[in-house]
Amino acid sequence: xxxxxxxxxxxxxxxxxxxxxxxxxxxxxxxxxxxxxxxxxxxxxxxxxxxxxxxxxxxxxxxxxxxxxxxxxxxxxxxxxxxxxxxxxxxxxxxxxxxxxxxxxxxxxxxxxxxxxxxxxxxxxxxxxxxxxxxxxxxxxxxxxxxxxxxxxxxxxxxxxxxxxxxxxxxxxxxxxxxxxxxxxxxxxxxxxxxxxxxxxxxxxxxxxxxxxxxxxxxxxxxxxxxxxxxxxxxxxxxxxxxxxxxxxxxxxxxxxxxxxxxxxxxxxxxxxxxxxxxxxxxxxxxxxxxxxxxxxxxxxxxxxxxxxxxxxxxxxxxxxxxxxxxxxxxxxxxxxxxxxxxxxxxxxxxxxxxxxxxxxxxxxxxxxxxxxxxxxxxxxxxxxxxxxxxxxxxxxxxxxxxxxxxxxxxxxxxxxxxxxxxxxxxxxxxxxxxxxxxxxxxxxxxxxxxx
Ligand code: PXG
Numbered sequence: 001x002x003x004x005x006x007x008x009x010x011x012x013x014x015x016x017x018x019x020x021x022x023x024x025x026x027x028x029x030x031x032x033x034x035x036x037x038x039x040x041x042x043x044x045x046x047x048x049x050x051x052x053x054x055x056x057x058x059x060x061x062x063x064x065x066x067x068x069x070x071x072x073x074x075x076x077x078x079x080x081x082x083x084x085x086x087x088x089x090x091x092x093x094x095x096x097x098x099x100x101x102x103x104x105x106x107x108x109x110x111x112x113x114x115x116x117x118x119x120x121x122x123x124x125x126x127x128x129x130x131x132x133x134x135x136x137x138x139x140x141x142x143x144x145x146x147x148x149x150x151x152x153x154x155x156x157x158x159x160x161x162x163x164x165x166x167x168x169x170x171x172x173x174x175x176x177x178x179x180x181x182x183x184x185x186x187x188x189x190x191x192x193x194x195x196x197x198x199x200x201x202x203x204x205x206x207x208x209x210x211x212x213x214x215x216x217x218x219x220x221x222x223x224x225x226x227x228x229x230x231x232x233x234x235x236x237x238x239x240x241x242x243x244x245x246x247x248x249x250x251x252x253x254x255x256x257x258x259x260x261x262x263x264x265x266x267x268x269x270x271x272x273x274x275x276x277x278x279x280x281x282x283x284x285x286x287x288x289x290x291x292x293x294x295x296x297x298x299x300x301x302x303x304x305x306x307x308x309x310x311x312x313x314x315x316x317x318x319x320x321x322x323x324x325x326x327x328x329x330x331x332x333x334x335x336x337x338x339x340x341x342x343x344x345x346x347x348x349x350x351x352x353x354x355x356x357x358x359x360x361x362x363x364x365x366x367x368x369x370x371x372x373x374x375x376x377x378x379x380x381x382x383x384x385x386x387x388x389x390x391x392x393x394x395x396x397x398x399x400x401x402x403x404x405x406x407x408x409x410x411x412x413x414x415x416x417x418x419x420x421x422x423x424x425x426x427x428x429x430x431x432x433x434x435x436x437x438x439x440x441x442x443x444x445x446x447x448x449x450x451x452x
Contacts, residue, residue: 040052061428069348107342110346138315147226150225152230156234162180167229213254222258228254265290273385292306298341355430361434369383379391388425392423392451
């Protein structure tokens with residue numbers, strides 16, 4: 001705001017002074033609703049946040065699917081503090097620093113198959129747009145520049161870049177931001193309550209939905225398609241678990257037509273689904289590219305990454321040695337403090353056996369979440385690893401209202417959940433105990449019982 005503001009703007013001044021919250025345009029938030037009754041976290045430790053009025057709130061969502069090792073882990077706090085003092089920033093282009101290289105090799109080791117080169121970004125959205133650009137450029141450098149089409153999926157969420165919202169399948173993105181990238185097709189989503197409601201783990205029905213890719217191939221010609229991108233488990237649009245055989249079928253069709261398969265694992269990587277670093281490994285399906293973020297630094301410092309198959313990296317490593325092979329990158333690609341955080345987080349995953357812990361707790365988690373089956377207005381429950389979703393029947397004419405009411409009531413009772421549409425999505429830090437799982441579902445069932 002200009003310093004020269006005249007005093008005759010009382011409304012604005014009053015508004016500003018009343019809350020001090022006006023200037024921050026909050027992301028993906030109901031700004032006016034929030035600002036009239038703010039919910040603030042001021043600190044966090046292990047499984048809990050603390051609010052500005054001193055209440056402890058159990059984190060059943062790992063922040064936004066990212067704080068997989070809980071909050072304020074001393075190993076990561078120390079690594080970040082030391083790194084910012086030793087080397088705060090180093091130029092990312094034509095220069096390097098050791099920790100980015102070390103983190104890339106540690107990640108490459110954790111990735112399935114020959115996904116052995118890593119490109120760093122700062123977020124999931126940047127990882128997605130990077131992966132799409134790599135896919136397009138890969139075909140180009142191999143002399144298949146005609147492969148320009150991209151295929152996403154309905155109800156897919158791939159962040160907020162123009163590439164990501166184009167391949168994503170979220171109606172509001174189309175409504176608000178226009179036609180987006182051209183040359184994009186969408187597979188049908190796999191959510192089928194009639195056939196698969198209350199399935200534990202992978203649904204039985206829906207593998208054939210992958211065959212729609214053959215329809216898209218027949219329509220445009222396989223030789224025009226660069227890549228297919230899907231989340232192995234669609235997170236943001238309500239936790240949609242892949243039907244048995246579905247991802248395998250997608251892989252088969254992509255291979256048949258020379259199309260790259262990208263798994264967007266921004267949510268699913270780093271032990272979220274079981275005792276594996278990725279959902280690709282968990283489901284035994286090998287993509288050509290994996291996008292990551294969130295759990296990579298467990299939410300401590302922003303960082304994303306894209307792991308690519310060696311055949312992709314090698315395709316670029318041709319021509320004169322002084323040529324820049326991929327015309328892409330970010331000022332903060334492989335940022336020293338983020339890289340230090342990433343290394344420390346990988347140490348914690350390994351040292352505390354957190355991926356194995358997911359697998360160990362998954363059956364208990366499954367039992368407890370499915371015990372909510374008979375509560376009023378619960379129309380579906382889904383789960384895998386330490387992910388869970390409870391879908392509520394929406395209030396007629398007021399979609400999202402019932403689940404959001406559950407969110408508000410849980411927050412008042414000291415429990416942080418996430419809601420998307422009328423689905424409650426749960427994804428606690430992997431350090432959670434059985435007692436804390438009990439606490440989540442005891443609170444939640446009390447709240448759901450009393451929802452209008
Ligand atoms: N891909 C996937 C699969 C994601 O889930 C992104 C890309 C974008 O990441 P960034 O770091 O740019 O936000 C995401 C992000 C939710 C929720 O409540 C999910 C996300 C973000 C915020 C909330 O489900 N996913």
